Amino acid sequence: MNIGSCIAALRKDRGLSQEALAESVGVSRQAVTKWESGESQPDLDNLIALASFFGVTVDSLIRADSCGASPSGSPVPGRALPGLAGGRLDALAFGEILRRAKRATYAGKGAETASSRPSSHDLAYREGDFSYYDTYFGGEAFVGEEAAWIGENPAWSMNYAGRVLVPDLFPSDFLKEALCAVPPDLPFRGPRVYERGDFAYHCMVTGELSWFQGSEEILVRGVKTYECVFHGGAVH
Numbered sequence: 653m654n655i656g657s658c659i660a661a662l663r664k665d666r667g668l669s670q671e672a673l674a675e676s677v678g679v680s681r682q683a684v685t686k687w688e689s690g691e692s693q694p695d696l697d698n699l700i701a702l703a704s705f706f707g708v709t710v711d712s713l714i715r716a717d718s719c720g721a722s723p724s725g726s727p728v729p730g731r732a733l734p735g736l737a738g739g740r741l742d743a744l745a746f747g748e749i750l751r752r753a754k755r756a757t758y759a760g761k762g763a764e765t766a767s768s769r770p771s772s773h774d775l776a777y778r779e780g781d782f783s784y785y786d787t788y789f790g791g792e793a794f795v796g797e798e799a800a801w802i803g804e805n806p807a808w809s810m811n812y813a814g815r816v817l818v819p820d821l822f823p824s825d826f827l828k829e830a831l832c833a834v835p836p837d838l839p840f841r842g843p844r845v846y847e848r849g850d851f852a853y854h855c856m857v858t859g860e861l862s863w864f865q866g867s868e869e870i871l872v873r874g875v876k877t878y879e880c881v882f883h884g885g886a887v888h
């Protein structure tokens with residue numbers, strides 16, 4: 653099996669379209685098509701991004717000897733995620749509902765609820781027996797937690813901490829715009845790459861819904877103006 657066939661097998665194993673994979677690793681759909689057809693091969697940066705996204709090693713992609721099988725203990729979208737809603741929701745379904753929750757709250761400029769703790773900012777979303785809460789403190793330097801429940805059972809949580817590095821340049825509305833573009837297969841913050849004019853948002857993630865960590869940044873005309881780190885996973 654060559655690299656292109658390996659990428660195609662891993663993509664299909666996760667139930668993703670070429671468009672979804674392209675968005676997740678920050679390339680065009682045409683690039684993915686060319687990789688899979690053997691017309692071209694990903695460079696080192698894209699190999700690293702692909703390996704990180706699929707949860708495999710760069711070496712396994714290059715040697716193409718372990719494709720079609722997910723790493724041990726690493727659940728993929730479309731399969732049951734242990735601990736998430738007692739197995740009643742698969743990762744892709746949970747990612748989609750989590751995406752809707754995020755777009756309806758902070759990213760979508762949703763209204764805040766009553767503070768749960770002194771000086772906290774709180775936002776909430778409910779859909780059926782799914783409930784989501786986002787609580788954070790601060791402004792230019794902040795910390796917070798997002799958490800989701802299925803019924804009365806906690807299912808997933810993420811902690812984050814960030815800061816604005818250049819207040820005069822920081823585009824807060826652009827951050828919300830980028831976070832609204834959060835993909836269902838990577839429902840943590842925003843997409844891996846999101847750009848508009850002079851603004852560029854980058855998000856780097858390793859892991860899956862069950863256990864992950866990552867960071868994001870915003871550059872304005874090449875100047876880093878904002879950064880945030882996050883980590884979390886399934887609760888059971």
